[in-house]
Amino acid sequence: MLLLLVVAFPGLFASRGPLDADPLRVFLAPGHGGLLGTDQLGRDVWSRVVYGARYSVLIAVSATALGVLAGVLLGLVAGLGGRITDEVTARGLDVVAAFPAILLAIVLVTIVGPGIPTVIVALAIASVPRYARIVRAETHVVRRSAYVEQSVTFGLRRTTLVARHVLPHAVVSVPILATIGLGTSILAASSLSFIGLGPKPPSPEWGAMLADGRNYLQNAWWISVFPGVAIVLVVVSVSVVGRWLQRRFEHREHA
Amino acid sequence: MSATSARSHGPLRRRPAALAATALSVSAALVLAACSGGADAGTKASDSATPQAGGTLTWGVETEPVTLNPQLNGQDKTKLLLRNAYEQLLARQDDGTYVPWLASAYKVSDDELTYTFTLRDDVTFWDGEKLDAAAVVTNLKQQLNPKYNPYGAAGPLSHLKSATATDDRTVTLVLKEKYAPFLDYVGSLPLISPKSYAKADVQAGGPDIAGTGPFVLTKYVKGQELDFTKNKDYAWAPATAKHQGAAYLDALTYRFLPESSVRLGALQSGQVDVIEGVPGTQAAQFQKNGAFTYQTALNTGTPYSLYFNTLSGPTSDVKVREAFRDAVDLDAVLKSVYAGQRTRAWSAVSPEDPSFYDKSLEGTYGNDKDAANKLLDEAGWTGRDSDGYRTKDGKRLTITDYQSQPYVRDQRDTLLQAIQAQVKQNAGIDFDVQVVDSGVSDEHRAKNDYGTYDNSNTNPDGVDIEYHWLPADKGGFINLSNVTDPQLTTWLTAAQQTTDTAKRAEQYDALQQYVIKEKAYSFPLYEPEDQIAASSKVHGTGFRTYYQLPEGAYDVWLSK
Numbered sequence: 009m010l011l012l013l014v015v016a017f018p019g020l021f022a023s024r025g026p027l028d029a030d031p032l033r034v035f036l037a038p039g040h041g042g043l044l045g046t047d048q049l050g051r052d053v054w055s056r057v058v059y060g061a062r063y064s065v066l067i068a069v070s071a072t073a074l075g076v077l078a079g080v081l082l083g084l085v086a087g088l089g090g091r092i093t094d095e096v097t098a099r100g101l102d103v104v105a106a107f108p109a110i111l112l113a114i115v116l117v118t119i120v121g122p123g124i125p126t127v128i129v130a131l132a133i134a135s136v137p138r139y140a141r142i143v144r145a146e147t148h149v150v151r152r153s154a155y156v157e158q159s160v161t162f163g164l165r166r167t168t169l170v171a172r173h174v175l176p177h178a179v180v181s182v183p184i185l186a187t188i189g190l191g192t193s194i195l196a197a198s199s200l201s202f203i204g205l206g207p208k209p210p211s212p213e214w215g216a217m218l219a220d221g222r223n224y225l226q227n228a229w230w231i232s233v234f235p236g237v238a239i240v241l242v243v244v245s246v247s248v249v250g251r252w253l254q255r256r257f258e259h260r261e262h263a
Numbered sequence: 264m265s266a267t268s269a270r271s272h273g274p275l276r277r278r279p280a281a282l283a284a285t286a287l288s289v290s291a292a293l294v295l296a297a298c299s300g301g302a303d304a305g306t307k308a309s310d311s312a313t314p315q316a317g318g319t320l321t322w323g324v325e326t327e328p329v330t331l332n333p334q335l336n337g338q339d340k341t342k343l344l345l346r347n348a349y350e351q352l353l354a355r356q357d358d359g360t361y362v363p364w365l366a367s368a369y370k371v372s373d374d375e376l377t378y379t380f381t382l383r384d385d386v387t388f389w390d391g392e393k394l395d396a397a398a399v400v401t402n403l404k405q406q407l408n409p410k411y412n413p414y415g416a417a418g419p420l421s422h423l424k425s426a427t428a429t430d431d432r433t434v435t436l437v438l439k440e441k442y443a444p445f446l447d448y449v450g451s452l453p454l455i456s457p458k459s460y461a462k463a464d465v466q467a468g469g470p471d472i473a474g475t476g477p478f479v480l481t482k483y484v485k486g487q488e489l490d491f492t493k494n495k496d497y498a499w500a501p502a503t504a505k506h507q508g509a510a511y512l513d514a515l516t517y518r519f520l521p522e523s524s525v526r527l528g529a530l531q532s533g534q535v536d537v538i539e540g541v542p543g544t545q546a547a548q549f550q551k552n553g554a555f556t557y558q559t560a561l562n563t564g565t566p567y568s569l570y571f572n573t574l575s576g577p578t579s580d581v582k583v584r585e586a587f588r589d590a591v592d593l594d595a596v597l598k599s600v601y602a603g604q605r606t607r608a609w610s611a612v613s614p615e616d617p618s619f620y621d622k623s624l625e626g627t628y629g630n631d632k633d634a635a636n637k638l639l640d641e642a643g644w645t646g647r648d649s650d651g652y653r654t655k656d657g658k659r660l661t662i663t664d665y666q667s668q669p670y671v672r673d674q675r676d677t678l679l680q681a682i683q684a685q686v687k688q689n690a691g692i693d694f695d696v697q698v699v700d701s702g703v704s705d706e707h708r709a710k711n712d713y714g715t716y717d718n719s720n721t722n723p724d725g726v727d728i729e730y731h732w733l734p735a736d737k738g739g740f741i742n743l744s745n746v747t748d749p750q751l752t753t754w755l756t757a758a759q760q761t762t763d764t765a766k767r768a769e770q771y772d773a774l775q776q777y778v779i780k781e782k783a784y785s786f787p788l789y790e791p792e793d794q795i796a797a798s799s800k801v802h803g804t805g806f807r808t809y810y811q812l813p814e815g816a817y818d819v820w821l822s823k
Contacts, residue, residue, distance in 0.1 A: 029684030031595035049681050223524050
């Protein structure tokens with residue numbers, strides 16, 4: 009909740025702009041210059057962490073949404089299509105899944121060029137197999153279930169059948185997976201920025217801030233520690249929410 | 264493996280700054296009597312003890328060579344590596360005078376058109392070839408071979424009429440016209456074995472390319488390290504060296520550690536014995552610690568500067584260029600980025616070069632926010648967009664700099680970010696800094712599609728000025744402002760054709776006033792310097808006389 013507020017209204021939380029540099033106020037320790045100190049250009053670390061939430065959350069949410077959309081579609085196509093469509097799609101997904109997600113993203117970003125849209129698309133592509141496989145498997149189960157076969161017998165139209173009966177049952181586990189995937193995406197987005205493939209400086213992206221501060225660890229630890237803490241906190245809380253959803257869901261299943 | 268991987272860097276060699284021809288070249292004029300040399304050095308290791316032979320030195324360096332061929336490599340920061348293996352005809356002392364090295368004597372005729380070098384008779388390359396007059400002539404002729412060195416023919420050798428081996432030990436060079444910087448160019452060309460030109464990996468360099476140095480290059484692992492072993496037969500050190508005979512160290516390893524924090528940590532934990540490249544913000548921990556020695560020296564040549572593209576984009580307007588310059592409080596920026604450990608630049612020449620440094624430029628421009636805004640208003644950039652940037656006809660005032668990754672060092676990326684913040688806050692200029700690989704930056708340069716180009720170069724004694732301000736097809740390899748003003752060529756030609764230092768300085772001073780103050784073609788930022796931090800058991804590190812780059816490891820020894 010707090011995270012969403014921060015994303016929507018960063019101005020409420022930080023009085024200074026994230027890009028306001030002041031060469032006279034560099035390397036001020038936390039407390040002496042702003043809540044979390046200032047960085048090598050005299051920018052306020054707290055403001056940058058607050059505004060940085062936007063980048064991380066925007067990238068992660070968009071990438072996950074895109075990944076889910078493509079994954080569900082591919083999963084349905086594979087699950088409902090004929091044997092050949094199914095095989096081709098499934099093997100294609102295997103190939104994508106065989107690459108470590110972050111490596112795939114690095115390759116894509118390197119080819120297309122750094123920037124927020126590329127990072128989103130790269131992370132989305134890397135996450136597609138995860139959703140597509142689940143949906144495909146569930147679709148297989150659902151289409152062979154008695155009620156679907158009955159509907160077919162009753163002559164229900166194919167599109168209606170898919171929309172009303174197959175889809176809702178096949179995608180029940182996707183939101184939970186997506187919530188957990190959100191955490192992974194935030195981490196992956198920060199990693200890409202850390203190695204310079206994310207938003208360009210001076211954007212206050214957490215991974216990029218971490219990378220910036222690395223060279224000053226010995227004299228100004230706060231420049232990189234606080235963005236790091238922010239990443240950990242957000243990833244952990246998103247994952248906790250995801251697991252909680254998962255437990256509730258499993259509970260319901262077993263009840 | 265090293266050959267192919269290094270060759271993949273081909274595009275880098277297209278970058279004029281990375282040319283063999285930009286290897287140090289300086290005028291024959293006997294200048295710089297006041298060159299301070301080692302006087303800049305901070306804490307000196309106590310070298311009074313007797314040097315001990317033996318041991319292996321590990322040296323952490325920031326920059327990896329794009330090629331190991333010393334004639335094709337233009338990266339100043341890698342000279343300290345290649346210097347161990349490759350040598351040249353003459354050395355220069357701090358006062359600028361030449362002393363023998365591989366040539367035991369040289370003579371310049373009274374009309375300054377004929378240069379005669381007499382070679383030592385005991386020098387051999389490590390592949391067994393003898394260094395004779397024919398070998399030197401081969402080296403020079405190869406620079407003019409466009410397949411080997413595409414830029415060589417346009418450089419100082421364009422003034423060469425003939426090169427002949429008069430006898431086994433005598434090389435005679437005749438010029439077409441007087442060219443003051445010629446002696447330094449020829450005297451400082453690193454020589455390689457004539458057999459090496461036939462090797463498949465001659466462009467990439469490496470162990471196959473034989474030199475005459477005190478160390479033999481034995482192994483290169485890309486991205487990791489460069490290894491040398493002692494050349495036991497070495498007996499031809501220049502007079503500028505601190506000893507004669509073979510080197511003290513048995514073996515030498517340079518490890519490539521581009522991250523400054525990693526480099527510093529490696530030295531502090533004893534994994535390496537010496538490092539170069541210490542960020543200004545970290546210098547204090549070595550300056551005040553008895554377990555280490557810390558030395559610095561300002562580079563020669565042209566300071567790190569921004570060159571405005573005068574051919575296209577908003578920077579073709581002199582008012583925009585002046586406004587950019589005036590919008591920056593450079594003193595404050597340098598103080599913050601480098602913790603006060605770097606020197607501000609004012610002129611097109613380093614203060615290390617006292618004859619040509621134009622002191623009168625100091626304090627005459629910059630840090631005037633109101634003037635900057637007034638200039639931009641006059642230039643028609645009166646609109647403002649939602650991000651606070653100035654606009655004209657709906658177009659944002661964007662000035663792009665493509666920083667070439669292999670040349671980013673000494674926190675220059677942070678420095679440009681600080682300037683980016685200043686010009687935005689003070690004048691509403693969008694200074695778009697992109698760190699890209701060298702291919703991309705070359706491409707933008709070839710298409711003249713950039714706002715500023717950042718560069719520094721260490722060629723001393725006026726050659727740096729020629730490289731920057733002659734027209735591109737007349738030897739201005741790094742004419743990054745794309746200026747073809749005939750006035751500049753007039754000054755430069757006048758300076759080339761005299762060996763009178765005071766007269767040359769007059770021409771160069773006029774040029775500096777013009778390109779920096781009057782036309783704002785370039786914006787000097789800071790004087791690059793080199794730093795060496797070493798564990799206290801390492802002795803004999805220092806800077807090369809006159810040129811001020813870190814010296815190789817020939818004089819270095821380890822106390823037990």
